[in-house]
Amino acid sequence: MLRVRNVWWIVALAAFVLFPLIETNPTWTTIGIFALIFMGCATSWNMFSGYSGYVNLGSAVSYGVGAYTITLLADHLNVPGNGDLFWLVPVGGLAAMIIAIPVGLIALRVRRHTFVVITIAIFFVFQLSAINFSFTGGTAGLQLPLIPWLETNYNKPFYYAALAIAVFAVLLSVAVRRSRFGLQLLAIRDDEDRAAGLGVKVFAVKLVGFTMSAFVVGMGGALYAIFIGQIYPQFVFDPIFDISIALMCIFGGLGTLTGPLLGALVLESTQQYLAIRFSNGSLYLIIFGSLFLVIVLFMPQGIVVFLGDWRSRRKARLAEGARVVLGEAS
């Protein structure tokens, strides 16, 4: 599967690497940063939820924990506003992963559709806690040391950091898919009880997948925090984030590798662009919602699979046509 398209992966990677060198307008590179953060988060969300079928609608918990961790650490360790902050990003991911353990221990014991709701409830517990507790700064949020790089070059390091996270997420996803662990996640999706009966340690597998996914999303949140420089509880613990991530994966194709990447790239860039062009949020909601409806109803397997089917059908038709032309019996 990957062999044929290896070339394309390299081309795509090169394109992403070269992008900010060619396009220096910060508006575009900012869109790029967000797109890449979401591409990383969506890919790792898919690695757990897409593979196992346990749809996690509370991944913003990881995002927010990552953001708050890096902010609080930067404050306590008196990290000045410079490149050192980037070293704390993986720490944010680690914190998110640690928090994901008790969350997973609670949430993964229930059935699939209850799981969805309990992840939402846990999300609200975190959001409301962030709003109400003083060490998190309450609704006023917290501030990070602002990095005093020049305007025109401000985005570049963030862009490459986001790219690094995205690449890491993809490599992790590939490694998981190729491993027995990944197989077991997929088996859980298809028939969890049967998998248990075949010796798969179902709970352990789910927990590990859940926490691995949290790690990457946590890093995404941490990077977001140092990029923006100011975090508010309702922005880092944002229900729209939860749904967007799921949507990007569905849009692209749950369980595929390219799906979440494509979905995140298209949807996040569109969202950022529309947010900039149309300050009118209502129109955006209607467009987004309608688009979503169309995708889910007519291409429920996601674009990647839809296009794949379309291509194989087209190939079949072409082959058929060729046979007719060459006079062979069909």
Add this chain to the structure above:
Amino acid sequence: MNGTAVLHSIIDGVLTGSVYALMATGLTLIFGVMNIINVAQGIFVILGAYLSYALSVHLGIDLFVGLAITIPTLFVVGIVVERLFLTRIKGPERVVMSILVTYAVSLVIEGILNMVFSTNYVELHAWYVNRSVKVFGIYLPYIYLLGFAMAVVLLTALYVMLYRTRFGTSVRASLADQTSAALVGINVRRVSTICFGLGVAVTAAGGMIYGATNAFNASSSYDLISRLLVIIVLGGMGSLGGALVAGIMMVTIEDLVAVVWGPVWSNLSFFLILVIVLSLRPQGLFGKQSVRVA
């Protein structure tokens, strides 16, 4: 914190909880019969509230009288949504897909409501909205009492329908087991559509009370749907009695916590209780134990 305040909060909780229970019952009915989680229930509540608002402000129609218009309207809206979108959901991931589809629908409706009514907060007004009556030394807002009465009436009507009519029997059969119901000749399609309509129709009533007791705009739907989801999961998804008990219980506890520990904790407690209960009893209070599929 004194005894009267505690009693007050409990009574308030029961009164307002009954309205939440009504809306949650609609939601759990939909799930029980159709295996669909209607995340748009929240925005339908707001839609109902806005409709009541429009009728009251532009046509001077009293809020409760207006229900005669808004309830059937939302019933029709529900049926339209079900026919247009939900019938197309196929495949093994039905429940998850339903979440996404209904979420998309709610986004569109939210956008439309924002455009029509703007994002300014509004409230419903009537003579009984800000007035209270003194009962045993406690001031109870008229609207709470009227809302409670309305919820009781509607829920009773719902139960009567379920236990005394043939249609109701079909619904209960579908709730228990869709496949068997179909095998016995019940038109599960029709039952589903009507149940969805009913489940949505109750939001008109709930929405009116919500709008009369809270300032709202379209984004209030998020808080609403998260509470309704918590209620139905706590009560056990698909369990009508569960939604009723859980609805009243959760709102009452929330009000109690607000009085005893402060409003900061009351919001949190709502969700925390769900997490705790589910850790101990994954199927909710009255849900069916998940059958080990051998």
Add this chain to the structure above:
Amino acid sequence: MTTLLSVDRVSKSFGGLQALSECSLSVEKGSITGLIGPNGSGKTTLFNVITGYEKPDSGAVTFEGTEITRASPSRVFALGVGRTFQITRIFARISVLENMLVATQRDEGWLRGLTRSKSSKSELASAMEWLDFVGIVRLADQPAGSLSFGQRKLLELAYVLVADPDVILLDEPAGGVNLTLINEIAEKIRSLNKSGKSFLIVEHNMEFVMNLCDRVTVMHQGADLVSGTPSEIRSNPLVLDAYLGGSDEYDDEEVS
């Protein structure tokens, strides 16, 4: 002959329905034991109890001296009891070969199972061998969901064998399958039996059972009625009675 698997007066009820009542059964090491009985006699429930998918209300199940009455399915599997299902359950979205690789080897720790790479040579070889044994090796890369019914049955048999179980419980292996395939399956069972595996087979196909099994137990209304060799069973009037009359005709609650 040593007893490999023994079921001792197991009872199980679901609500008002008594599915098993004081049922006893034993599988001797190296034997092919058949389990027959009219619809609703509790055969699949018994399988579920043995393999840990259901816990009995009373009674005990012992395997190789270890009591497994309340063991979980994965533990029972790890001890060496394999089982197939009446309605084939395979992992539809992954390939046939990958289906084989899901099953863990019996005695590895969970961490090992987690970090083991999918394509360790010996495992792949072993999986391919089993696929070849059941005859579907050419379908190794196909998504399992695209297999025909008969092919799925073979796949189920294959991956139950991957873990090298000592006793294999087969739930209607010949059900819904054409005659050629039935004979093939019987052949495979015989050859596996020769190499030391014991079988407990639930089947409705009398010819299949009588030709293959060296011992047969008849179940009726949740209890074991008679046990003996095929010819003993064939001529036992109680058995005929159970099948033809006197038994309740309720829907087959065994269908998963």
